[in-house]
Each structure stands twice: as structure tokens, then as C-alpha cells.
Amino acid sequence: MIFLTVGTHEPFDRLVRSVDGWCAATGRGAEMFGQITDHAGYRPSHFEAVASLEPAEYRRRFAMADFVISHAGMGSIITALSMQKPIVILPRRGHLRETRNDHQFATMERFAGRPGIFAARDEHELPGLLAGAADGDATEMGKLSQFGDGQLIEALRTFIQGPAAKG
Template sequence: MIFVTVGTHEQPFNRLVKKIDNLVAEGTIKEKVVIQTGFSTYKPVHCEGHKMMSFEEMQKTLKDARIVITHGGPSSFIEALQFGKVPIVVPRQEKYHEHVNNHQVDFTELIEKRMNNIIPVYDIDQLANTIENYDKVVKTKNAGESSNNSKFNEQLERIVEELV
């Protein structure tokens, strides 16, 4: 199962929700997909969609997912990391009116460079290829079941402090 979460930011992230739905429709993704759509106005037709999920539902879905795809909000991809998942991170972009600026792009680039424990996708047209090669790419990352969560959290805290 693939779990996609766009978080709770009030601007829609239709670009990601629609892309995933289309990948399922065309048969590129063959497994079950659950999407937490948040304030997106596009409603998935080929995936199981939930506007919001309770904490318990989110935790269970994260735990059960083979692949987690998130927006670039740190709490979303940190949660995936805490479950030993290497998330695919598709940051919201200002040019698509998905956020007020490009801080998700900047933060995703910084975490990729410093931590190497996420799989960023900046060009949505690369998402299918990233999903297809997920198992191979994960092996090149510093995360998963053997990652040291407390060390990661300390390093992330330092990065966030530097940004503020």
C-alpha cells in the first residue's frame, strides 16, 4: 500500500493528488493507494481518499504503508521516518499556488543534502519513475529501521534553529 499525505495547510495540493490518481488510473501504480487530501479540491477517483485522518488512523496507515509520499512539511516526513520509512517528499511550490513561498523546496533540499534520508521529487513528472525504483533508491539513503532517530532529531533541531 502507498500512503500519500498532503498535510493540513489550507492551500490545495491538487498537483500531487491528481498525479497519484492518474498514475493509478493508467495502471502505473498497481497497489492500493490511500491519500489524505487535506484542503485539496481535486477528489481522487481511483484511490481511497480522506480529507483528514485521526491521529490513530494516520499512525496505522503510516505503519502499514510500503511507501509514504508526503508534501515538504517537516512533521509529515519526520513521522514517516519515525516508522522506519524513507519518504518520497514532493514539496509544495509557490508557482503552483500550493504555499505562500518556496520554504518547502528549500527545506527539502537542505534535509536531502545534510541527512540523505528522504527521496525528494521536485518535478512531478519524475514521480512515477521514483515510485518504480523506490526499493533501489532506498538502499542509498541513511534511514529506515536501522536509523538513529534521536541523532536525527538532534541534527534536525540544529538545522531548524539555523533557519530561524
């Protein structure tokens, strides 16, 4: 199963339309399920979608997915990493009035290149990334620890305690 989520606050018609086109072109619509908000203007015709999901059903769908497609929201990215789910992200853009600014684009740039994260700069890159995720190109994915990265923890420890005394 492939799970598309666009969050709950804003529609993301550009992403939904692109995924719908990919489903039409590849015949993978039967594998796709989307959560697209009740504010969406575009309704997909090649896969099943609902406006919202109860939290337990959302987690169940996320857990069942072979990979996830999402806006570049931190909640979706962190959930995918913690569940070891490959995720294809497309950021909402401020200049397209999909969100208030380009914070999602900055998030996408920060996470691009990490194992299991397929980051599309725009909808034109999306079909190739979806094909890669569907073909299992994210097998090297590591699990997100509930603790920080080892280098970050050490840097914070050094900052708080000060450098070790030379002896």
C-alpha cells in the same frame, strides 16, 4: 500499502493528480490510500482517499505503509525517518500559489539524497521516484535518532565548552 498525505492545512491538487495518474498508469491504485484535506479541488478516481484522519488512524496508516508520499512538510519527513519509512516528497511551490513561499522547496533540497528520501523537484520527476520507492530502492534507510547527529552534538559541545585545552 502506500500512504499519501498532504497535511491538514492546504490542499495539494498537483500532488494528488500526479499520484492518481501514476496509479492509473501502473494499476497500483488498490495499494494506495490518501489523506487529501477537505479543501481539495481534485478528487482522485484511481485510489481511495479521505479528507482527514484521526491522529491514531493517521499513525496506523503511516506505520502500515511500505512507503509514504507527501508534500515536503517537516512533520511528514520526520515521521517517516523516525518510523524508517521511505518517503517520496514533492514540495508545494509559492509561485504556483500552493503555499505562501518556497520553504517546502528549500526543505526538499536539504533532504534530497538522504537514504530513504526520494525528492521530486516537480511532478514530472514523480513517476520515476514512485517506481523506485515501490521497487524497494530505499533498503539502506537508517533510523532517525531521537538525539542529534553525532557531528552536530560534538560541534555544539565544542561551542558551549570551548575548544579542549592543549596540553
